[in-house]
Amino acid sequence: MITTIVLFSIVGFVALASIAIPDPCATIGGQKWVSPQDLRACYTSFAVDPSIKENIVDVINKTLAFHTSVNYEIAAPEPFTEFVHEDLLKDLARISSQSYPSDYDLHLDVSRTLKRLNDGHCVWINSCYVPLFLNFLPIPLVLLTDSDGTQSVHIAPEAFAVTSAEFLDEIDVWQEALPPAIPLQTLDGAQVLSIEGQNPSVAVDANALITGSFQPLGTRQNSFFSSYQFGANGWTYIMGDFAQQSLPLNDSVTLVVQRVNESTTDTIELPYRARINPATVSFTDSASYRANNCLPILGTNGVDLNETIVSAAPLSETVMKFQQQPPILKTFTKERVNVMLNTIPLSDVALPPSLVPNVPVVSGGFGSGQFYMLSDNKTGVFALGSFGGDTIDAMMSGMLQGLINLKSLGATQLIVDVSNNGGGFICAAEFLHRIIIGPKNTTVPQAGLDTETRDGPLARLIVQQIIQNDVDPSQALLYNPLNWNNASNVAFAADNDWLLPLLGQECQPNGFTTMPPDEGLFPASNVVIVSNGRCASSCSLFSITMAKEEGVKTVVLGGRSDVQQAYCGTVGGQSTVFSEIDTEVKTAKLKNNSLAPPDMMVNGVQGITWRLGFGIQDPTQPEEWQPHPATLNLLLTPDLVNNPVAIWTNITEQLLTGRS
Numbered sequence: 095m096i097t098t099i100v101l102f103s104i105v106g107f108v109a110l111a112s113i114a115i116p117d118p119c120a121t122i123g124g125q126k127w128v129s130p131q132d133l134r135a136c137y138t139s140f141a142v143d144p145s146i147k148e149n150i151v152d153v154i155n156k157t158l159a160f161h162t163s164v165n166y167e168i169a170a171p172e173p174f175t176e177f178v179h180e181d182l183l184k185d186l187a188r189i190s191s192q193s194y195p196s197d198y199d200l201h202l203d204v205s206r207t208l209k210r211l212n213d214g215h216c217v218w219i220n221s222c223y224v225p226l227f228l229n230f231l232p233i234p235l236v237l238l239t240d241s242d243g244t245q246s247v248h249i250a251p252e253a254f255a256v257t258s259a260e261f262l263d264e265i266d267v268w269q270e271a272l273p274p275a276i277p278l279q280t281l282d283g284a285q286v287l288s289i290e291g292q293n294p295s296v297a298v299d300a301n302a303l304i305t306g307s308f309q310p311l312g313t314r315q316n317s318f319f320s321s322y323q324f325g326a327n328g329w330t331y332i333m334g335d336f337a338q339q340s341l342p343l344n345d346s347v348t349l350v351v352q353r354v355n356e357s358t359t360d361t362i363e364l365p366y367r368a369r370i371n372p373a374t375v376s377f378t379d380s381a382s383y384r385a386n387n388c389l390p391i392l393g394t395n396g397v398d399l400n401e402t403i404v405s406a407a408p409l410s411e412t413v414m415k416f417q418q419q420p421p422i423l424k425t426f427t428k429e430r431v432n433v434m435l436n437t438i439p440l441s442d443v444a445l446p447p448s449l450v451p452n453v454p455v456v457s458g459g460f461g462s463g464q465f466y467m468l469s470d471n472k473t474g475v476f477a478l479g480s481f482g483g484d485t486i487d488a489m490m491s492g493m494l495q496g497l498i499n500l501k502s503l504g505a506t507q508l509i510v511d512v513s514n515n516g517g518g519f520i521c522a523a524e525f526l527h528r529i530i531i532g533p534k535n536t537t538v539p540q541a542g543l544d545t546e547t548r549d550g551p552l553a554r555l556i557v558q559q560i561i562q563n564d565v566d567p568s569q570a571l572l573y574n575p576l577n578w579n580n581a582s583n584v585a586f587a588a589d590n591d592w593l594l595p596l597l598g599q600e601c602q603p604n605g606f607t608t609m610p611p612d613e614g615l616f617p618a619s620n621v622v623i624v625s626n627g628r629c630a631s632s633c634s635l636f637s638i639t640m641a642k643e644e645g646v647k648t649v650v651l652g653g654r655s656d657v658q659q660a661y662c663g664t665v666g667g668q669s670t671v672f673s674e675i676d677t678e679v680k681t682a683k684l685k686n687n688s689l690a691p692p693d694m695m696v697n698g699v700q701g702i703t704w705r706l707g708f709g710i711q712d713p714t715q716p717e718e719w720q721p722h723p724a725t726l727n728l729l730l731t732p733d734l735v736n737n738p739v740a741i742w743t744n745i746t747e748q749l750l751t752g753r754s
């Protein structure tokens with residue numbers, strides 16, 4: 095395929111030249127697996143379009159005026175100063191004046207700039223690149239601890255079982271890249287002595303600087319490694335940032351490894367291979383790639399709810415692809431969510447059968463929740479990979495039924511495994527806390543955190559339009575006072591100019607679609623919450639209130655023993671995205687205001703924290719900026735790693751049945 099049009103970006107203008115060169119995007123068009131080099135050649139073939147660049151910067155800049163964490167992210171208080179100090183407005187000014195060799199280079203800078211906030215709610219995603227293809231290696235890594243406490247990086251013992259099943263059609267390419275004496279499966283469990291000639295910890299820390307999403311250092315280090323999650327499609331395997339990239343950052347990797355039971359070391363080089371993301375709209379060349387994947391689609395921008403019936407207003411398809419919860423209903427919903435965005439979509443790689451829990455499943459399971467009884471017949475387990483991905487009714491009734499079933503089978507203690515739970519419905523998180531603990535002053539009328547939203551000038555104008563000009567008769571807007579209660583949990587009046595005070599909760603009684611029982615289901619001292627630290631948003635709200643108010647113990651799986659592991663991160667309070675803010679602005683007839691973000695010209699998403707939860711121990715400061723140390727950092731061994739039942743059994747011994 096030949097194209098005759100090439101764009102040259104020359105200071106100040108774009109010139110067209112007629113030179114016949116191959117179309118770099120035609121090389122990857124229609125392919126399932128491509129090389130990262132070819133993918134980058136396509137991406138970097140597009141010059142920056144100045145009007146699109148200005149549009150992206152403008153949308154992000156004006157949407158950030160609704161984000162609640164800005165001041166803290168510029169000047170984080172101790173002990174967080176080391177991790178977050180990003181002045182985004184300054185960054186955006188820099189990006190505006192900087193020139194870039196290609197649109198892809200601009201994207202990399204914008205994306206990484208936002209990621210430096212280490213806040214999974216405040217992320218920039220451009221579907222033109224993220225992720226058109228996912229860039230894979232067949233050797234996910236894990237961090238293991240010896241009996242003497244020494245920690246080292248290994249190729250996951252289950253690597254070949256995972257990747258030979260998932261990459262059936264590509265595994266030979268990797269096998270052929272290795273010397274015949276080193277079959278791929280013999281790398282399982284091998285110790286990794288170096289990555290690109292350096293101690294593996296160098297690569298772990300380099301990734302921690304760019305992976306974003308979580309403020310705790312330990313959590314970002316651990317994102318390099320593989321992990322598991324219970325999701326809407328059952329048990330999935332998360333490859334980790336080393337073996338899976340959302341952009342074609344690396345072409346190959348050279349490792350020195352020592353295989354299991356070998357006394358000598360081997361140097362191996364493996365190529366990364368990029369596989370098309372199932373959500374990518376197929377294309378054949380540059381023109382169809384850009385037309386099918388880069389332009390705004392239904393829901394990229396907001397709507398005026400006075401012109402669109404609320405129940406038909408689309409939720410952004412693009413947003414749903416990146417929320418770390420399985421897709422929810424495709425139309426406007428008033429059920430509030432607190433959920434992370436990530437440039438890597440939810441995993442569809444299967445956890446190998448040998449690691450999938452083989453203990454009895456107890457009924458009550460729903461979307462992303464499953465119940466198990468361990469072989470002691472005393473320890474119930476609730477695996478909950480998301481607070482979203484099903485109707486809120488199905489989640490609440492399933493949670494209650496499953497926990498009651500566990501108790502009726504004799505469970506007296508409970509493990510809640512929220513590994514990789516990126517959040518979801520706020521009221522489902524509060525409901526779970528309420529039914530485990532029972533009614534008391536920490537769960538009724540509110541089992542969550544007090545919150546505050548930001549009172550920027552445009553937000554105030556939206557409230558004025560609602561209370562003075564009745565622009566929101568269906569009570570659909572976030573800024574409608576009728577949707578919220580004050581900090582004493584009394585509803586605001588229709589004319590309340592409510593933006594400044596603290597907010598209480600809106601889950602009880604009407605947001606609980608299942609009636610909670612009169613007594614708690616498990617004593618707090620018999621409950622343990624387990625995760626790999628990647629428990630965010632609504633999962634943080636649940637874990638923090640359970641740990642800090644009820645004294646429930648928490649466990650973090652893995653991590654360096656000399657780094658404090660946090661049992662959750664990215665707390666937020668309620669999250670939203672540009673398109674929802676745009677709906678508020680349009681419905682309030684304020685789109686012409688100079689503070690209003692313009693419609694987005696690309697298929698992008700900018701996420702924000704719309705209201706921020708205040709602390710339990712220090713109620714004057716956001717909970718986001720208070721510590722969340724785990725009770726136990728369970729160091730991983732070859733027997734434990736990515737093996738949920740082995741992990742739950744060990745925790746039962748250490749923190750429940752076996753405790754002194």
Ligand SMILES: *[C@@H]1O[C@H](CO)[C@@H](O)[C@H](O)[C@H]1NC(C)=O
Nearest residue numbers: 151152155156183186187190
């Ligand atoms: C961002 O918005 C502020 C006004 O809120 C404006 O002063 C600033 O110039 C904008 N920055 C960029 C890069 O557009």
Ligand SMILES: *[C@@H]1O[C@H](CO)[C@@H](O)[C@H](O)[C@H]1NC(C)=O
Nearest residue numbers: 289290297300343344346347
């Ligand atoms: C990937 O590329 C980056 C930037 O070139 C480099 O710093 C990093 O070490 C590479 N990682 C691997 C695993 O090769």
Ligand SMILES: *[C@@H]1O[C@H](CO)[C@@H](O)[C@H](O)[C@H]1NC(C)=O
Nearest residue numbers: 279280282283353354355356
């Ligand atoms: C390594 O050696 C042990 C002990 O001889 C054996 O049980 C195990 O199967 C060996 N593992 C591999 C991968 O060869």
Ligand SMILES: *[C@@H]1O[C@H](CO)[C@@H](O)[C@H](O)[C@H]1NC(C)=O
Nearest residue numbers: 399400401402403564567568
């Ligand atoms: C749109 O606004 C008009 C005028 O305020 C009002 O009569 C009408 O009910 C509104 N329609 C919807 C769907 O909100």
Ligand SMILES: *[C@@H]1O[C@H](CO)[C@@H](O)[C@H](O)[C@H]1NC(C)=O
Nearest residue numbers: 454467468469470471472504
């Ligand atoms: C647990 O219950 C099952 C099914 O009732 C029974 O077969 C098993 O022996 C019990 N295990 C223990 C440790 O009591």
Ligand SMILES: *[C@@H]1O[C@H](CO)[C@@H](O)[C@H](O)[C@H]1NC(C)=O
Nearest residue numbers: 534535536537538539643710
């Ligand atoms: C809740 O009740 C406990 C005693 O049961 C008391 O110590 C605590 O101060 C109360 N908290 C609130 C917020 O009322």
Ligand SMILES: *[C@@H]1O[C@H](CO)[C@@H](O)[C@H](O)[C@H]1NC(C)=O
Nearest residue numbers: 579580581582583584585595
């Ligand atoms: C909430 O509103 C009620 C009724 O107006 C009022 O009595 C109460 O003081 C308010 N609470 C707070 C914390 O403002």
Ligand SMILES: *[C@@H]1O[C@H](CO)[C@@H](O)[C@H](O)[C@H]1NC(C)=O
Nearest residue numbers: 398680682683684685686687
């Ligand atoms: C914005 O202003 C233009 C021109 O002044 C006008 O045609 C348009 O209707 C206005 N739009 C809104 C949403 O007020």
Ligand SMILES: *[C@@H]1O[C@H](CO)[C@@H](O)[C@H](O)[C@H]1NC(C)=O
Nearest residue numbers: 728729730731743744747748
């Ligand atoms: C739990 O795992 C740790 C390794 O993190 C190990 O040292 C310990 O012996 C295990 N305990 C039990 C009871 O299995």
